[in-house]
Amino acid sequence: MSRRAPRASIDPDVRLGWLRRALPLVKAHRVLLITSLTLSFAGLIVQVQIPNLVRIGIDEAIVDKTAQLGTYVWWIVGLALLQGLINFLARLYLLRTAYELEYDLRNIVYSHLARLPFGFYDRVQTGELMSRSGSDIRAVQMYLSFGPSILVQCLIAVVAFGLMLSINVPLAIVAMITMPVIGLLGVSMRKAIFPVSWMIQARLAHLATVVDENIQGVRIVKAFAAEGRQLRQLAESADRIRWAYLQDARIRSRWNPLLDNLPRLGLALVLMVGGYMVIEGSTTVGTIVAFNSYVLMLQPPFRLLGMMIMMGQRASASARRIYDILDTPSDVVDGPDPLDVPLRGDIAFTDVRFAYPNGTVALDGVTLRVRPGETVAVVGGTGSGKSTLGRLLARFYDVTGGRVTLDGHDVRTLALSSLRQQVGIVPDEPFLFSMSIHDNIAYGKPDATRVEVAAAAVAAGADEFIRELPDGYDTVVGERGYTLSGGQRQRVAIARALLVNPPVLVLDDATSAIDVTVEQRIHTSLREQMRGRTTLIVAHRLSTIGLADRVVLMEAGRVIADGTHASLLESEPRYAQVLAASTSLEAPA
Template sequence: MDHPGGYRAPRARINPDSNRSWLRRALPVVLAHRWMFGSALALAFVGLVISVQIPSLLQGAIDNAIVTHRDQLGHYLWWIGGLAAATLVTGYLSRLLLFRTAYEIEYDLRNIMYEHLTGLSFPFFDRAQTGQLISRANSDIRSVQMYLTFAPFILVQCGIAVVAFGYMLAINVPLALVSMLPMPLVFLAGRRMQNTMFPVSWLIQSRLAEVATVVDENVNGVRVVKSFAAEGRQLQAAQRAANRLRWAYVKDADLRAHWTPAVQNLPRVGLVIVLLLGGYLAVQGELGVGAILAFNSYLMLMQMPFQMVGMLIMMGQRAAASAQRLYEVLDEQPEIVDAPDARELTGCAGEVEFDSVRFGYAEGPDVLQDFSLRVHQGETVALVGRTASGKSTVARLLPRFYDVRSGAVRVDGIDVRALTTHSLREAVGVVLDEPFLFSESIRDNIAYGRPDADITDIERAARVAGAHEFITELPEGYDTVIGERGYTLSGGQRQRIAIARTLLVNPPVLVLDDATSAVDVQTEQRIHAGLGELLAGRTTLVIAHRLSTISLADRVVLVEGGRVVAEGTHTELLATTPLYSEVLATAADDDMTGATA
């Protein structure tokens, strides 16, 4: 995949083998940062090894300097201070590198997810919920990143318990073994906690996505909600989603409250055993006071990892659930892909043909049935038909947003499935009836397809689209930043900017899908005056219902039931095809209704 300058692609990818565990699939992303991550873990281990030496020095200070006065106390104090300083430095460096690694892994995961989403086909987005995708691209990625980064760090701290246990064995073998008696119980409690928390962790992530979906739909559909005075119903929907999420969180808290204290506090039973048995050995003169102090310090060092086991299990279950949700998206394969021998569409002349096309969305019925149409180079053809007759579907098949079930769509005599989608979509410009604008300046929105375009070309496209006048009246002209999806503009203004955006790219084939439906007749006439020159020599497919738009066409095609039922000039169809007159009359009534509303 080609990337624009300045973008740094992820250093590794998720392993595509779905039979592997989620950790093994994510391992390449972690290994891509192995030097920084390894350094962080090594420094953490060194710091812990240094800290393990301090109890031994305390033992020597008490037994040799305070009790027997064989050594100078200051000697031990200098060593303890020096080791403490070394622990501080290694701790700082290890955490610095650890958090940098965490953010690098998060960067890679987010970009892997976004790149994959941009590569998926329209059918996926037809069935996917935006809130679900946003949740997976945010909270789920954060859960996976936290575990991938901090679980090894916690395991390093658990590893230091082995070193501490070695020192305990060196002091007194029976006492060291007896102090480990609660550890099997800790393991069993941890396994039980893991098994009970996974379903709840998965449920939490799923219900977080439900809440995100409700919020997304309410924000994006706020105009519909308010127009139907449905705020109360939407609040109830949000409340239901929030209550379901709250129940999952409370259940998660109950499980953690049930198991975490056992996992964290069982090791302290070992401390009680040490005090009882160690005290007895000290009274009998078999163990020094300094040795008991050192033994307790080592046991405290061993307790810290076990106290973190609960958090590690919780993070692991949350991450496993999140990873499954991420992999559900990452394992989706695009339906529209370039053939291995796909060719570039160069020097496009603009000859377009639909040959016996049959097509339907998902598993639904056919929308187009034996649809055949040829548009010659430089010709402007208007598609006219009732609502749901298949006109807009034709516009989506030409740039290969979807693949036909049978038949073929050809550009310059080449099946679009034999062309690279990038070159095809560069040659076919589409202006939809519901234009999407970005929360950027008007200049950036028009120049979206040609980011390097100068202001002269941008203004020329805006003039042809009838947008220049209202743009110059805005506070900052072309530098005015519009609101989300362009809702600070009227529907007609958004459509004109969308037309300018496509015209600036200057594609040899242009599809106007009811692109002026939201503008008034006078404005539409000015747009058509500008388009008249621009469409000369350009192959254009116009999906239209207004007579003013149809007048742009060299030929009119009547579509009914997914088929071409008649074609000719506007005058010929009026004279020979009653259905054509009926469709135009219905469209005129709709326009009059909209004008008087």
């Protein structure tokens, strides 16, 4: 089933209020919404006729005995059934509107998240994003869909007041005398509840972050027997949410009784004034009964009005948190006329400077050339900037200064989708999805056949262990692939990159967790796979360096030496020191 694109988006003008920015989304579904509201209003018209029929029935059939009571009974039953049918249809269309709005809003947020650069995810917590993509979207959806319906429901007060005026003007004014006070109380409640609503959503997001980190890091938590500490952290976060909810409850308990009971005061006034008028002969018993029904009919809408105020404050807080994401620009985007061209793999870094969003300088004036079909190993100590080269090449980040080119094209002028299809990256900590091994390997080429997937697995040295699994290639791996060993995950990741067959391949310490004997078999295959392919290898092991045509030594974000392994070993003592350090780390204890 293909994904339907959102019918509209959020207005990008940040100067507008949150509701005005959401109006394009509501307008896109106006047919469903207007149909629902029209039916809802029709149901109200039918509803307010019933007390009037009761009034006429009492006065004419019971008091004056000039009409048949059964006639009014059947009319009331008929109107009740008609109202039920209308309300059913109104509710059906309203829920359809709500779900369509939620679908579009989720897709808008997710599409924007997919466009945001790696730097955004470096500084934003996953739990925070999950909260904004979940409960915050639901809060906005509830208000955009149910808010107009509640307003229509509140129109029953206008319709009922009009009917009451047509029956008895003085008594109608008495019945409605408390309503302005309710309006003023609603405004006061709105001001009081907004900061608490914002606080609740923010603290729910923090709790989601704590839960997410505990689940994702459960192995570390258990390894350090830190369950108690994490539970205390969770309890502290839950306590802060509880405190915010208690503040919300105090505000509601202070204002809701007033909003609920003021209409009942109107009921008492109607009974008192209306009773006196009946005694004086200026109105009828049926009128009193009808007015009582109308006053009771006014209570639910005003209760809903209080609920709408609270929904509005929650939605306002949630919308602003969602807009924080949508208003974050992506600085890694396609240019005005992006190029979609086949690449040979002629890589050039020219005076490249780069600092991560937190200010860490990774590259400081790197100049490096990798010719088409050449294999270059990049060696250096931790933090020397080795992995950053591959990330800039695939435009996970954009350079701070200088330029990165492929076949003479600045990577910023190439279409992102085309660039990343032609630059395959295998990270040192590969991520696997919770699906079959076949689907994980075929992730970059979903239509790949089993034969193609198996061939890539053979090239990556993964076929043997995959076939030994209970369901072979159909074995579903656990979350992040943790049911496999680190070396097995790396081999699956290598197979995933090889299946796409990119002209440029970046192996970011991609065999660091693989046993040396297995690695040797993989290297034999990789030599064949890398023939004619431009390959950048971030390496520590001598065996991996042996795959390269030449070696680049980096230190503090600079290239300090470039040559063959043998020449560097002979002429560059710092190269020997890096290799010695790497060898000592790999040596068994």
